Amino acid sequence: MQFSFRMPVAVHILLCVASFQDELKVTSNFLAGSVNVHPVIIRKTMGQLKAAGLVDVAAGVGGARLSRSPEEITLLDVFHAVEEEEDLFHFHENPNPACPVGRNIHALLDNRLQTIRGHMMKDLEAITLQSLLDDLKAKTT
Amino acid sequence: MQFSFRMPVAVHILLCVASFQDELKVTSNFLAGSVNVHPVIIRKTMGQLKAAGLVDVAAGVGGARLSRSPEEITLLDVFHAVEEEEDLFHFHENPNPACPVGRNIHALLDNRLQTIRGHMMKDLEAITLQSLLDDLKAKTT
DNA sequence: TTTGTTGCAATATCATAGATTACAACAAAT
DNA sequence: ATTTGTTGTAATCTATGATATTGCAACAAA
Numbered sequence: 001m002q003f004s005f006r007m008p009v010a011v012h013i014l015l016c017v018a019s020f021q022d023e024l025k026v027t028s029n030f031l032a033g034s035v036n037v038h039p040v041i042i043r044k045t046m047g048q049l050k051a052a053g054l055v056d057v058a059a060g061v062g063g064a065r066l067s068r069s070p071e072e073i074t075l076l077d078v079f080h081a082v083e084e085e086e087d088l089f090h091f092h093e094n095p096n097p098a099c100p101v102g103r104n105i106h107a108l109l110d111n112r113l114q115t116i117r118g119h120m121m122k123d124l125e126a127i128t129l130q131s132l133l134d135d136l137k138a139k140t141t
Numbered sequence: 142m143q144f145s146f147r148m149p150v151a152v153h154i155l156l157c158v159a160s161f162q163d164e165l166k167v168t169s170n171f172l173a174g175s176v177n178v179h180p181v182i183i184r185k186t187m188g189q190l191k192a193a194g195l196v197d198v199a200a201g202v203g204g205a206r207l208s209r210s211p212e213e214i215t216l217l218d219v220f221h222a223v224e225e226e227e228d229l230f231h232f233h234e235n236p237n238p239a240c241p242v243g244r245n246i247h248a249l250l251d252n253r254l255q256t257i258r259g260h261m262m263k264d265l266e267a268i269t270l271q272s273l274l275d276d277l278k279a280k281t282t
Numbered sequence: 283t284t285t286g287t288t289g290c291a292a293t294a295t296c297a298t299a300g301a302t303t304a305c306a307a308c309a310a311a312t
Numbered sequence: 313a314t315t316t317g318t319t320g321t322a323a324t325c326t327a328t329g330a331t332a333t334t335g336c337a338a339c340a341a342a
Contacts, residue, residue, distance in 0.1 A: 005231040006330090008250060012233070015242045015249075027287065034240040037233060038332050043288065060340030062287040075253075090146040092153070092178060099175040100281045101156045107280070108156075108273050109149060112216075116264040123257040135249050140241045147299090168318065179301050184319065201309030203318040 006082045007075075009035055010045050014073065014129055015136065017055060017064050025063035045082065052081035070129035079124050088117045147223045148216075150176055151186050155214065155270055156277065158196060158205050166204035186223065193222035211271035220265050229258045 012035050017026050024030070028046065032039040046064060049055045054073055057064045066073070091109075095102035153176050158167050165171070169187065173180040187205060190196045195214055198205045207214070232250075236243035 005233045007230050008232050008246065011250060012236065012242060012246050015246065016240070019242060025287095029287085034237045034243045035233060036235045036237055036243070040290090040333075041331070043290085047289070057288070058340085059288055060286085060338080062340090089148050091149050092146045092176060094177045095153065096175045096177055099157070101153060101160060101277065102175045102177070104277055104280050105149065105153050105156065108276055109152060112268055116261055119260055119264060120257055123260060127253055132249050136242065136245055139245050139248070166318095170318085181302075181321090182300065184321085188320070198319070199309085200319055201307080201317085203309090 006045060007079060009037060009041070010049060010078050010082045011075070011129075011132070013042065013045060013049065014054065014066070014078065015132060018066055018070055018129060018133055019136070021063075021065045025061075026065075027062045048081045049078075052077065054078070054081060070133055073129040074125045075127040076121055076125035079121075087113065088120070089113055147186060148220060150178060150182070151190060151219050151223045152216065152270075152273070154183065154186060154190065155195065155207070155219065156273060159207055159211055159270060159274055160277070162204075162206045167206075168203045189222045190219075193218065195219070195222060211274055212269055214270040215266045216268040217262055217266035220262075228254065229261070230254055 013031055016031055016034055020026050020030075028039045028042040031042045031046075035042065046055065046057060050057050053067055054077060055064050056067050089109075091106055095105050097103045154172055157172055157175055161167050161171075169180045169183040172183045172187075176183065187196065187198060191198050194208055195218060196205050197208050230250075232247055236246055238244045
C-alpha cells in the first residue's frame, strides 16, 4: 500500500510551471504531455494546487503561474493540497470490546503512529520547491 | 491513501498471542473474534508472521506462540512481515523524456522520499511489542 | 464571433483489499 | 483407525478507490 501518484504528479506540475512560466503559456495540455497523464487529471490536480494557494490559473485564456516564490513552497504544502487528511494506517473497525486487547488496541497504537506521521510531515516540510529546482538545474547543465 | 489495516491487525494478533498463549490455545477463530475480521484473514496474516519468524503455529492441533521475546519484536519486524516492499509514493510511469522536468523528476524525488521512508522505518523499529504490552497492562489494571 | 482553454460532472475501466466458501493436510485424542 | 478441531491455501465474490475518458458549459482574449 502506498500513496497515490497525485503527489509526484503535483510536484511535476509545479516544477514545470516554475521552469516554463516565463517562456510560454503552461496549459493543462502542455503539462499532460510532460507528465504523461490525461489532461483532466492535470486540471483536477491543478485545481487542488490552486485551492491551496500555490498556483494561479488564468481562466479562459489558460496558463498557470506560481502564486509564491519556490522558496516558500514545501512538499508539505503540496502534500496537504493533494492528499486527504488521513491516518497513515487504516485501523480495523469494531475490535471486540470484551477482549482487553481489542478494547485498547486503538488507543495503544494511535499516538505512536501519529508521531511517525508527524515526523513524515516535518521531513516533507524541509523540502522546498527551490531545492528541487536547484537540483534540476544541476542535472540539466 | 494509506497503508492497509494488515499492520494494525498483525499487531493485534501478536498482542493477543503474547497475552493469552500461556492460558489458552490461541486459534485463528479466537483471534478472529477479538479482531473482528474473517478467520481466513487471520490465518493469512499469521502465515506472514510465521514466515517472518515471529510466531510458531502448531499445525493440526492449532494454537500460536511467540517465537521470540516481546522485547525482540519491533513494529518494523511486523511491518516487513506484512507489507510489500514498496515505495512510499507511487510514481507516474513514462514521464516525457523530451521535457527536462519529465526526464529528471524520478531522480529528483526518489532519494528524498527514500530518506523519509527510512525515518519511518527507524521510528517503527523503536517500538517494541514489549512496550505495547506494558502500556496495555497499565490500561487494564 | 471565433478560438483555445478551464472547470466540472458523469461514466468507464482497472486494480486491490477484504470477505467468503471450500477443501486438503495435519496432529492429537479416543 | 477414526474422529475432531485446526491450519494452509486456492478460488471466487464484492466493494472501494484511482485513473482514464468523454462531453460540455463558462470564460477571456483576439
